[in-house]
Amino acid sequence: MKELKIFGIVVVFTLALYWGVEPFAHGQMHKHVEGHGLVYDGSADIEEASKEKKEAKKAFWADVKKIAALKGDATAGEASYMMCAGCHMDGAANMGGVTPPSLDHAGAIYDKNFLIALIKDPAMATNVDHKYPNGTMAHPMGSVSAMVSAPQDIANVVAYLQAKKAGEVTPKEAFTEACGRCHANRYGKLTQLGEVPKTKSNIKTGQDIDALKYAQKVATEQAALADYLGTLPPDLSIIIRARSEHFLHTFIENPQSQLAGTAMPRTGLNHEGMEKVFAYLEETGDPSKPLREETGPKVLLFFFIFTALAFLWKKAMWKGHH
Amino acid sequence: MAHFEKANSIGEWLDQRLAVNTLKRVMQTEYWIPKDINFLWAMGMVLAATFGILLVSGIFLLMYYQPNIDTAFDSVNYTIMSEVGYGWLWRHIHGVGASIVFLIIYIHMFTGIYYGSYKKGRELIWLSGMGLFVAFSAEAFSGYMLPWGQMSYWAGMVITNLFSGGSLHADGLVEWIRGDYVPGQAFLSRFFMLHVLLIPLAIIGLIVLHFGTLRIPHVNNQEGEEFDYKEAAELYKAGKVKESKVIPFSPVFLSKDIFVMGVYFILFFYLVFYHFGFAMDPVNFDPADGLKTPAHIYPEWYFLWSYEILRPFPTDPGLIAFAFAQVIFFMLPFLDRSPNVAPASRRGAFKFWFWAMLIDMIVLTFMGKLPPEGIWSTIGLVAALAFFVLWIALPIITKTEKKL
Ligand code: HEM
Numbered sequence: 017m018k019e020l021k022i023f024g025i026v027v028v029f030t031l032a033l034y035w036g037v038e039p040f041a042h043g044q045m046h047k048h049v050e051g052h053g054l055v056y057d058g059s060a061d062i063e064e065a066s067k068e069k070k071e072a073k074k075a076f077w078a079d080v081k082k083i084a085a086l087k088g089d090a091t092a093g094e095a096s097y098m099m100c101a102g103c104h105m106d107g108a109a110n111m112g113g114v115t116p117p118s119l120d121h122a123g124a125i126y127d128k129n130f131l132i133a134l135i136k137d138p139a140m141a142t143n144v145d146h147k148y149p150n151g152t153m154a155h156p157m158g159s160v161s162a163m164v165s166a167p168q169d170i171a172n173v174v175a176y177l178q179a180k181k182a183g184e185v186t187p188k189e190a191f192t193e194a195c196g197r198c199h200a201n202r203y204g205k206l207t208q209l210g211e212v213p214k215t216k217s218n219i220k221t222g223q224d225i226d227a228l229k230y231a232q233k234v235a236t237e238q239a240a241l242a243d244y245l246g247t248l249p250p251d252l253s254i255i256i257r258a259r260s261e262h263f264l265h266t267f268i269e270n271p272q273s274q275l276a277g278t279a280m281p282r283t284g285l286n287h288e289g290m291e292k293v294f295a296y297l298e299e300t301g302d303p304s305k306p307l308r309e310e311t312g313p314k315v316l317l318f319f320f321i322f323t324a325l326a327f328l329w330k331k332a333m334w335k336g337h338h
Numbered sequence: 339m340a341h342f343e344k345a346n347s348i349g350e351w352l353d354q355r356l357a358v359n360t361l362k363r364v365m366q367t368e369y370w371i372p373k374d375i376n377f378l379w380a381m382g383m384v385l386a387a388t389f390g391i392l393l394v395s396g397i398f399l400l401m402y403y404q405p406n407i408d409t410a411f412d413s414v415n416y417t418i419m420s421e422v423g424y425g426w427l428w429r430h431i432h433g434v435g436a437s438i439v440f441l442i443i444y445i446h447m448f449t450g451i452y453y454g455s456y457k458k459g460r461e462l463i464w465l466s467g468m469g470l471f472v473a474f475s476a477e478a479f480s481g482y483m484l485p486w487g488q489m490s491y492w493a494g495m496v497i498t499n500l501f502s503g504g505s506l507h508a509d510g511l512v513e514w515i516r517g518d519y520v521p522g523q524a525f526l527s528r529f530f531m532l533h534v535l536l537i538p539l540a541i542i543g544l545i546v547l548h549f550g551t552l553r554i555p556h557v558n559n560q561e562g563e564e565f566d567y568k569e570a571a572e573l574y575k576a577g578k579v580k581e582s583k584v585i586p587f588s589p590v591f592l593s594k595d596i597f598v599m600g601v602y603f604i605l606f607f608y609l610v611f612y613h614f615g616f617a618m619d620p621v622n623f624d625p626a627d628g629l630k631t632p633a634h635i636y637p638e639w640y641f642l643w644s645y646e647i648l649r650p651f652p653t654d655p656g657l658i659a660f661a662f663a664q665v666i667f668f669m670l671p672f673l674d675r676s677p678n679v680a681p682a683s684r685r686g687a688f689k690f691w692f693w694a695m696l697i698d699m700i701v702l703t704f705m706g707k708l709p710p711e712g713i714w715s716t717i718g719l720v721a722a723l724a725f726f727v728l729w730i731a732l733p734i735i736t737k738t739e740k741k742l
Pocket residue numbers: 378379380381382383385386389443446447450453455456460463464465466467468469470471474545548552556557558559
C-alpha cells in the first residue's frame with residue numbers, strides 16, 4: 017500500500033538521522049577506553065608509564081602478585097591493623113589534605129590485589145605516583161609502607177580486612193567510604209565530612225548558628241582538599257546523568273585512562289563495591305527510575321488501546337468513502 | 339441591542355450569543371479537506387497537539403522552576419526530579435516534546451516541499467509556517483538556557499557571540515543581548531521571560547495565522563489536483579460521499595488525525611519512559627561553570643545543519659552563509675519558478691533537487707555534531723557548498739521545468 021511505503025521512507029530517514037547524531041557522533045567524540053574487568057594487576061599502569069618508570073612499575077606489580085599468592089592469617093593481621101586504625105579511626109582529622117576514610121567495609125568493597133598494592137605503596141597502587149617526583153612516601157598514607165612492610169604482614173592485614181571488615185554494605189556506606197572523603201553529594205545530603213547534621217535556627221534571631229559552624233568546617237575541609245588535589249573534586253549528585261555508564265566504569269577503575277594526569281586516585285573497587293557505588297549514584301542522580309519502570313507500561317497500554325479505538329472510529333467514519 | 343428569544347437548550351442559548359452553529363459549520367463540518375491525502379497531512383494536527391503537550395507540561399514545570407543562577411540547576415535537577423511528585427514525568431515529557439516537535443516540523447516542511455504546497459495561493463501558509471519554525475527555534479533555544487547547566491551556559495555564550503558580526507565587532511550588541519559581559523543573572527532572567535511569555539504568545543498568534551491562511555486555498559492533495567470545492571462539497575452533502583473529492587474536517591478527517599496521533603503518542607511515550615537520553619544532553623547535567631569550557635560544544639540536533647553551514651568557513655563568510663541559511667527557506671515560494679503543483683516525483687529535475695536537499699541537510703546535521711577534524715570537516719565543507727549550489731540551481735531548474 018502506498019501509504020505504508022511513505023511511512024517506511026519517513027521511518028528510514030528518521031532512524032538514519034538518529035543514528036548519525038546519537039550513537040555514531042558520540043562514538044566518534046569520545047575516545048574508547050577498554051575496561052579491565054576490575055582486575056588490578058598493573059597492566060594498564062605499566063602500559064601508560066613513561067620509559068623511566070616502566071621497570072619500577074613492573075617490579076612493583078610483580079611483588080604484589082607474589083604477596084597475593086601468600087596465605088594470609090587474619091588473626092595475626094589484627095595486630096598490624098592497629099597501625100591502620102591509628103589513622104583510620106572514627107572522627108579522624110584531615111591529614112595532608114584529606115581525611116582517612118572509614119575502613120568498616122574495606123574487605124567487602126575493595127579488591128584484594130589492590131589492597132595489597134595500597135599497603136605496599138599507596139601512590140603507586142592508586143596510580144597517582146606522578147604527583148610525587150621526590151618519592152611516594154610523601155603521599156598522606158605513604159608512611160604505612162614503613163609500618164607494615166613484610167610481605168606476610170601485608171597478606172595478614174588484607175586477610176583480616178576480608179574476614180572482619182566485610183559484611184553487608186549499603187550503597188550509601190560504599191559511597192561514603194570509597195568516594196565521600198573527596199566528593200560531596202548534595203542531593204544525598206552528604207558533604208566531605210559525612211551526613212549534614214540537622215540543625216535548628218534560633219527563634220529570636222532567625223540565625224542557625226550550628227549550620228553556619230558546620231558550613232565553615234566544610235569550607236575548611238574543602239579548601240584543604242583543593243590544595244591537596246589541585247582542584248575541588250566535583251559534587252557527584254547527578255553525575256550518573258552527566259556521564260555514560262561506560263565512562264564512569266572505566267574512569268573509576270583507572271582515572272588516568274580517561275583523564276591523563278588527573279589527581280583522582282584509583283579507588284580499587286571490586287565488583288560488589290562498584291555495584292554499590294553505582295546504586296548510590298543512581299539513587300541520588302536518577303531517583304525516578306523505579307517509578308518510571310512501573311508507570312511506563314501502563315501509559316503505553318493506555319495509548320495502545322486509545323490507538324486501537326481511534327482506528328475503529330476512523331474505519332467507521334471513512335466507511336463508503338472509497 | 340439585538341432581540342433575543344428565550345432559548346430552549348444550552349446549545350441554542352450559546353448559538354444566539356456566539357453563533358456556535360455557524361462556527362461549527364465553518365470550522366468543522368463544512369471545512370472541506372481533499373480526500374486524496376495520506377497520513378503526512380496529519381502532521382499539522384500532530385504539531386498542534388505537541389504544542390499543547392509542551393504548554394501543559396511547561397506550566398507544571400513553571401510551578402517549581404527558579405530563574406536564578408544559583409538555584410536554577412538544583413530546582414530542576416533536584417526539586418523537580420526528585421521532590422515533586424511526578425515532576426520527572428513532566429520534565430521528561432517537556433524535554434522529549436521539545437526535541438521531537440522538530441522532527442515533526444521537518445517532516446511537515448518536507449511534505450510541503452515534496453507536494454509543492456507552498457505555491458501560488460499558498461505562499462502565506464508557507465511564510466506563516468516558516469514564522470513558526472523560527473519561533474519554535476527561539477523557544478527551544480531559550481528553554482535550553484533555563485537549567486543553567488554547562489551546555490546552557492556555553493551554547494548561550496557561543497550563539498550570542500554570533501551577534502558580534504565577526505569583524506564588525508559589534509560587542510555592544512552582544513552585551514545588550516546578554517545584559518552583561520558574559521551570560522549571568524540578567525541573561526537567565528530575560529531568556530526565562532522569552533521562554534515562558536513572549537515567544538509562546540508569538541507562537542499562539544502564528545498558529546492562528548497559519549490556520550487562517552489554510553482556510554481559503556485549502557490544503558493541497560497527493561496529486562496537486564485543482565478542483566471545484568463548491569461542487570465537491572455539494573456532492574458530499576447530497577450523500578455521494580464516494581464520488582465527492584472532499585471530506586469534512588470533522589469528523590471524517592479528524593478521525594484519521596486522531597488515529598495518527600495515537601500512533602505518534604505511542605512513540606512519544608515510549609521515548610519519555612525508556613529513551614529520553616537523546617533529548618537531554620549529558621553535558622547539561624554538569625552545572626554551569628564559566629571557567630571550564632566543555633570539550634565539545636554543539637547545539638541540539640535540530641540546529642546542527644545550520645551550525646555546520648557556519649563552521650567550515652572563516653568567520654565573516656561563515657556568518658554570511660549562516661544568515662543566508664536562516665532565511666532562505668522563507669524564499670522557497672518565490673525561488674521555485676515552476677507553476678506546477680504536483681508531487682516532486684512528477685516534476686523532472688525538481689525530484690532530484692528534493693532528495694538532494696534532504697540528504698544534504700542530513701549530512702550537514704551529522705557533520706555539525708562531529709568534531710571538525712580531518713575528513714569530517716571536508717565532508718562538512720562540501721555539504722555546505724552543496725547547500726548553496728542547490729539553492730542557486732533551484733530557480734534555474736524550475737524555470738525550465740515542463741508544464742504538466
Ligand atoms: C510548529 C507549528 C505548526 C503547526 C501547529 C502547524 C499546523 C498545521 C496544520 C494543522 C496544517 C493543516 C494540516 C496539514 O496539512 O498538516 C498545516 C499545513 C501546512 N503547514 Fe503547518 N504547522 C506548523 C509549522 C509549519 C512549518 C514550520 C511549515 C513550513 C515552513 C509549515 C507549512 C505548512 C504548509 C505548507 C501547509 C499546507 C499543507 C498542504 O497544503 O498540503 N507549517 N500546518
